Amino acid sequence: MNVSEENLLKSISNDALLDLTQRYGQSAFGFGAGHGAGSPGRFPLTPATDFLSGQTAKSNESGGEHTSDDEDGFDSLESRKRGSSFGDDKSGGPLAKKSKEQRSLRLSINARERRRMHDLNDALDGLRSVIPYAHSPSVRKLSKIATLLLAKNYILMQAQALEEMRRLVAYLNQGQTITSTPIPTALAPFGQAAVYPFSGSALATCAEKCTTYSGTPSSLFKHCNDKP
DNA sequence: TAGGCCATCTGGTCCT
């Protein structure tokens, strides 16, 4: 990851991500063959506890199974569907001038790269399956960038919740009880409020969030209709 | 139709 990408990720806040993911609930599932009529609508964030059950997505071991069409360079469905002229020696592509040996090498490299990207996408699918957003056929799949940003957000949320939990346990270990003694203000935010600073979290306006996180790249706020 | 997202190809660079 280069520096600019890292800065981009660092600049994304919790709420920017919530908005970002909500944006993806407004249109039909839109990925490859999955395109189709879907009922528009926002997908609600599911409670974090739903994602703490220890469930893990199918592992994405590199070197896993691959379809045979990865091996020949031009038999993949996508390649044929695209009708790309890349490497098409019959249409005068870049490989037309190269020897049979060079072409074979190029096809091998292409297949390897394709396989690598498929592994990467499998890993992203695995990530999508364990981060908190509605997984439904009628809900559009998170984009790659949204997946990464939401995952980062989720990790930060979990880390913060864990810290709050530790503080609560430490407090209780001092001989206090929740029922007899009000929880100190410092511990009160344990839970959603700790990671969602806006009052009435679900009611926070886009403008409020955009203003608060003005450092967020504007491209991630394209959905915001009331941006200041 | 423009813009977003994606898959694929390609050449370069780095590592083993």
Add this chain to the structure above:
DNA sequence: AGGACCAGATGGCCTA
């Protein structure tokens, strides 16, 4: 040398 990784280019599909 071969493989992994990366970024740029290209074109297809979909949505607003």
